[in-house]
Amino acid sequence: MADLSSTYLGLPIRNPFVAASGPLTASLDSLKRLEDAGLGAVVLKSIFEEQIELDGMTALKDAESYLGHTDGYEFVKATSMEQQIDAYLGLLEGAKKSLAIPVIASINCYRDGTWLEYAKRFIDLGADAIELNYYVVAADPETEGREMEKEFLQLVRSARKSIDVPLSLKIGCAYSSLANLLRRFDEEEVDGVVLFNRFYSPDIDIEHMKITQAQMISSKDEYALTLRWVGLMSEEVRYDLIGATGIHSADTAVKLLLAGAKAVQLCSVLMKEGVDSVAKMLGDLEVWMKKHGFKDIEAFRGKLAKKYKADGSEWIRVQYLKTMLEAQRM
């Protein structure tokens, strides 16, 4: 039997399939099902810095008519925020008590701020690691890329200073020099980076001419960008690179591992096919390893990373000329 065990941000895991933050990691029942189904670790549904602040403001608005004192405003705002944090702490505490696999708390933040306080409380309750989901859309034409990246690095620096358990960042791909940014995360001593988050995107309903939300669930073909960047960077940084988005099968997971990913995160496939689909993925991974004579994950992980290829250009311009020539012949 092949040994599927690995590590994730330095934590031992029984296999490299990790449940990504999402609806399935938002309740204790579901977390238990994920563990029973065989996942190696779970990342809890994110607590949203923005949402907490917004709820605090909504509570204030609702209480406006009967609050006559400025201290009262602060009290209502803080109480509403505390309720959300308490609910999250309850989920984390339950998960830590009931699960044997690593439980990672996730914070969705958009600036250096109060969320650091939540992180400390999650660590006190036993969170095995913290995943920071940094969500910023560079939509301001006045702001230079350099400025945005400086802000992000500042946030990472503050986080690293106060988070003394493994820390990972979950990021999008829209940066002007992603390779440079990933290298700079190394200087900040993070333990892992999840490539890439899949943000909610807008779409348009042309019948009613209104803005809607694009498909929430990923498709099985969406892993190409992740694969490229894992392949390019896995040997350039000391931390773990974790593959995410569009990983719906063992075959895709194997590709990511060959490119150098330490593990993969799954969300859409578990929502679409059910959590038990992970059993098939684990079985398929074992069959593949056996067929190719690999006893454990490290025996093949990173085999196709850029550094180990004589010419790493395949990861940058994959068969570009060949494709162009083929297209011309059509």
Ligand SMILES: Cc1cc2nc3c(=O)[nH]c(=O)nc-3n(C[C@H](O)[C@H](O)[C@H](O)COP(=O)(O)O)c2cc1C
């Ligand atoms: C309904 C839904 C809710 C999600 N909520 C979160 C969240 O709270 N925090 C987070 O970091 N990612 C969240 N995600 C993103 C997933 O963790 C994952 O990164 C993304 O869906 C891409 O992976 P996939 O292709 O396996 O779905 C959510 C995804 C979905 C579909």
